[in-house]
Amino acid sequence: MSSEKITSIEVAHRAGVSQSAVSRVFTPGASASKQTVEKVRKAASELGYRPNVLARAMVSGKSRIIGLLVAYLDNQFYPDALEKLSSALQERGYHLLVFMAGKDAGNIDNVVDEMLDYQVEGIIAASVSMSSKLAERCQSVGVPIVFFNRSQNDETRFAVTSDNYAGGRKVADYLVAAGHTKIAYIAGWQFASTQYDREAGFVDGLNKHQINLHARGVGNFTSEGAAEAARLLFDKDPPDALFVANDHMAFSVMDTLRYELGLSIPDDVSVVGYDDVPIASWPSFNLTTVRQRANQMVSKTVDIIIAQIEGDAAKPQNVKIEAPLIVRGSTRAIASCQPNSSVK
Amino acid sequence: MSSEKITSIEVAHRAGVSQSAVSRVFTPGASASKQTVEKVRKAASELGYRPNVLARAMVSGKSRIIGLLVAYLDNQFYPDALEKLSSALQERGYHLLVFMAGKDAGNIDNVVDEMLDYQVEGIIAASVSMSSKLAERCQSVGVPIVFFNRSQNDETRFAVTSDNYAGGRKVADYLVAAGHTKIAYIAGWQFASTQYDREAGFVDGLNKHQINLHARGVGNFTSEGAAEAARLLFDKDPPDALFVANDHMAFSVMDTLRYELGLSIPDDVSVVGYDDVPIASWPSFNLTTVRQRANQMVSKTVDIIIAQIEGDAAKPQNVKIEAPLIVRGSTRAIASCQPNSSVK
């Protein structure tokens, strides 16, 4: 109650200088004499003055706000990434304004409009796709946009993903090498590039070894969907290996196989996931999976968006972070190769 | 590249009215003739005009930004709550600006200052405590603050938690009723009110039944800490029941007991958690736990902070949401009582 908002004018009065002098003292690039700086600093700290970011944003055009568009956080990969993303941006003086988007692309337009209303300096779209018309509009008002964990078809946007295609292939190679022949796949949400690329790499990998996909289910990246898909796949002619499009679904599938269908993993069936979220390494699951290097993905995303904001425009590209296969105990071992379950 | 920022002035020109008329058309409470409204709407949509939230914030003092202070997101209760929180606020025209705070209270002061620089209209502090001096300062500049899942000692702040004390008691009652006698506790981070209250309720509950706590470990709310605490507890004179201060640690404990120590749950030892995150109901864990009703906690939090912002000041209080015990398969059953494992 005591102190209302302190403005630079009040600081100026107390320091006996002009208001613009105060501004310059608080603006990194500006010049002021040592004497003035000291007087202003003293007055400011006595009054508890801090510059108003919004007022600064108005005139400078730099809000230091980045919009984060995200559809869901139940797959643990996202909170993890969000935490890293927020910290990394915070270190560089930016902050995330969060916008939840329904998975249905319907209202994404509105949400993006709202972001622009806040004068965000950039947009990070995580686990979300977007019409190119919409992306175009952001670009046209000078707001760069980076897709995180989703690539767009057109090569005119920035996107950061793991190398999903190569990851899918590695899984195929491994399962084939382990001697599996009836290999099935449980897909994620059909409109997600992660789903598409992982499957394409996986199927191509199988084909390379003259093997066809034994069966295919769809889990839509949800636990329930994945469980149901697993039930259907094992209803008749069950596979002996299963690649599930992400860890989140893989856990649900493993539970269904073990506790509902009474199967043993990997003796009856091998299971592979994708993401390597922390749970994957828990003994209960000990899941063989493809690791998405969240740290690298995040730092690349941050680098790109800040470069864009600050004008160091590079060519749009689809950055693919290499994604290693982490072999754990949910898959049958290859004779000549130890599972490296020591990996955390 | 085509369109630069469209301002209300340009809309005014095109519509042949004054700039303030445009403003009134876009301000809910204001009055304008039907004719004016129509002209302005038409011109605005032709130009693609949308009001600049930051400019509005400057003069009106309403940024429609709420600061979220959060320390970590690895316990799945938080991403879940965050998602709900963000959606609920979004519906009411507010958005969350995210600030990560190290768990150490050291830099919290700076982070709060940064929040205030952005002219946030309110602060939600999740999983974070704060010196009362700091909270006082926010209050003094008119920024309400609500603690989510942490209560403060002083009763002059708003806080929303589950009824942790009562929850702890329910666990004690249940374990005693199931015939356990050697009952141990694995604590969370010692400075968290959730940790303190849960333990207090638990211990009081045991004492009510003339039972003393058999042993106590400390896991600090981390997986590794909890695993280590479990090892120590079972090193000699092992307990026959274990209450772990949250689910996140309980999973780690269960894995350690089963896969490292070769124990069977609940035959050798019963395990109870707290939170009822989605994983708790997975068959692998099937964890008996105390449910924190995230939906209720979130909507209460939102109600409080918006009421504060809009001036309907109620008395500060510590809102405690009732937290039911969800009995699943990780605990020995009570003879006269069926475990309601059907609960999702």
Next chain:
DNA sequence: TATGAAACACAAAACGTTTTTCTGGTTCAT
């Protein structure tokens, strides 16, 4: 028809900064 109230549009002030322009003083070389 005259009059008062109500409705509405406009111009101007305000919000708290950064940035640009302007002014006066100092330094320095010529």
Next chain:
DNA sequence: ATGAACCAGAAAAACGTTTTGTGTTTCATA
């Protein structure tokens, strides 16, 4: 001694809104 060149500070413009007078028009009522 004089002008140029610089520098720091003051003043003022700008950012895009909302809000606050103020004046005009409309309309109903007397």
